[in-house]
Structures are given as structure tokens and as C-alpha cells.
Amino acid sequence: MEIPQNLRERMEQLVQNTIKDFNLTEATSPENAAKRLGLTIHNGKLQKVDGAFDEKTKVILINENITLGQRKRFTLFHEICHYLLRNDDEFFSDLNDIYEDDEEFRKVEERLCDMGAIEFAAPKEQVKALINECGFSITLLLDLEKKFHLSKQSAMWRLAECAPHPCILAICRAEFDIYPLLTLVPKEIKVENAWNSKWTPYKLRKETPIPKDHPIWLTTDSFDDYFSFDDTYIQFFSGHQMEADIEGIWINGRVYILFSL
Numbered sequence: 716m717e718i719p720q721n722l723r724e725r726m727e728q729l730v731q732n733t734i735k736d737f738n739l740t741e742a743t744s745p746e747n748a749a750k751r752l753g754l755t756i757h758n759g760k761l762q763k764v765d766g767a768f769d770e771k772t773k774v775i776l777i778n779e780n781i782t783l784g785q786r787k788r789f790t791l792f793h794e795i796c797h798y799l800l801r802n803d804d805e806f807f808s809d810l811n812d813i814y815e816d817d818e819e820f821r822k823v824e825e826r827l828c829d830m831g832a833i834e835f836a837a838p839k840e841q842v843k844a845l846i847n848e849c850g851f852s853i854t855l856l857l858d859l860e861k862k863f864h865l866s867k868q869s870a871m872w873r874l875a876e877c878a879p880h881p882c883i884l885a886i887c888r889a890e891f892d893i894y895p896l897l898t899l900v901p902k903e904i905k906v907e908n909a910w911n912s913k914w915t916p917y918k919l920r921k922e923t924p925i926p927k928d929h930p931i932w933l934t935t936d937s938f939d940d941y942f943s944f945d946d947t948y949i950q951f952f953s954g955h956q957m958e959a960d961i962e963g964i965w966i967n968g969r970v971y972i973l974f975s976l
């Protein structure tokens with residue numbers, strides 16, 4: 716579901732204001748943010764979800780089965796955003812006016828809380844400062860992961876959002892035949908997830924295959940960490956192609972690619 720730009724910006728603003736108003740200096744921990752906001756965190760048994768927020772008691776319940784730090788951090792920020800959103804009467808009632816359907820409202824609230832969570836975890840201003848300092852490149856994925864404790868998935872999303880030019884970032888998965896084991900050649904490379912920067916309307920759909928004559932295939936010989944090709948192309952699900960410069964990194968059977976259009 717596509718969230719209108721003005722609502723995304725309002726959510727980001729809400730987070731930025733909270734950081735300022737509560738003196739939550741940059742890259743705050745969610746535990747600290749929750750404490751300052753008067754919210755309590757409990758670990759508990761939850762089915763199917765990572766976290767939940769109870770408005771009445773101001774308690775964030777976090778699934779005790781989450782062991783990965785990045786995921787826990789993101790979930791906590793996400794739940795904090797539920798609180799911020801519901802505590803902002805004007806924003807909340809505007810959303811209620813726009814989305815009358817309950818199911819739709821719920822989905823929009825979830826997406827907005829994800830957007831707020833990433834703004835907490837890796838503030839746009841800081842990511843943009845890093846881009847200015849280092850230049851925009853796929854290698855920033857590793858910097859974002861380290862500096863802001865993001866998952867690769869979140870880091871790719873964040874990079875796309877802060878990209879200074881038309882581009883698409885994609886995570887592709889190599890699929891192998893079980894045999895022959897002697898030569899490990901993937902039989903397919905497919906898009907697992909992709910994000911476009913705000914400078915391009917083009918979207919790369921999930922499950923889009925990388926064509927066999929695309930230079931990305933040349934990199935599967937060695938699964939070299941880093942590669943780049945200028946003046947090549949991106950192919951969309953429809954088969955439509957566009958010129959693109961590409962850069963990528965192979966990590967554990969997945970390739971993280973930047974297509975600059």
C-alpha cells in the first residue's frame with residue numbers, strides 16, 4: 716500500500732519533534748526513548764507478532780522470542796510510534812478522516828509506524844550527512860548496518876529513501892540446483908525486494924528474474940564481494956529495459972544491487 720508523501724513527512728516530523736522535545740540525542744536507544752515518554756517495556760509471550768502496544772496502560776509488550784538486536788530495536792521504535800501517533804490528536808483524527816475503512820486504517824498505521832521507526836533508528840538527516848561525506852554507493856549498506864544497527868533490509872530501504880538521484884535498490888536471491896555440487900552455478904537470480912528512490916517512478920517487482928545475459932551473472936563465477944558495471948541495464952518484470960549503471964555486493968547467496976538510472 717502506497718502512503719501519501721504528506722503523511723510520511725508528517726510521521727517523520729512527529730519523530731523528529733519527539734527527539735527534540737525530549738532531548739533524545741541522536742541515535743537514541745528505544746529503551747531510553749520509551750522511558751522518557753513514560754512508557755513501560757515488558758517482555759512476554761506473543762503469538763505471530765513481534766510487539767504490541769497497550770494504549771491504556773502505556774505498556775509495550777515485546778515478543779520474548781526475538782533474539783536479534785536489530786529486530787528488537789526496530790520493533791520497540793515501531794511500538795513507540797503507535798504511542799506517538801495515537802497521542803497526536805490532530806494527526807490521528809486526520810488519519811481517521813482519510814481512511815474510514817478499519818482494515819485500511821490499520822494497514823496505514825502499521826506502515827506509518829515502520830516509517831517512524833526507521834526515522835528513530837537512522838534519522839534521515841544523519842544518513843544524508845553520511846551520503847554527502849562518502850558519496851552514494853552500495854557500500855553504504857554496510858556503513859548503515861553498522862552505524863545505525865539496521866538489518867540489511869532496512870538499510871536498503873533507508874538508502875533508497877535518502878538517495879540523491881533516480882535509482883532502484885534491490886536484494887536478489889540466487890537459486891541453486893541441488894546438483895551438480897561440483898560447480899556451484901545458480902539456476903536463477905530473482906528480485907526478493909526492491910525500493911525506488913523518490914526521483915524515479917519506476918518500480919522493480921518482487922520475483923523479477925535477472926536476465927541470463929545481464930552482467931550480474933558474470934559475478935557468480937567468484938561471488939566477489941563487490942562489483943560494478945557502467946552503461947548496462949535494468950530489466951523490469953514486463954520485460955521493459957532501461958539504461959543503468961550498477962554496483963553490487965554479494966553476501967551469503969544474496970546480491971545487494973544499486974541500479975542508477
Ligand SMILES: [Zn+2]
Pocket residue numbers: 793794797825828
Ligand atoms: Zn504495529
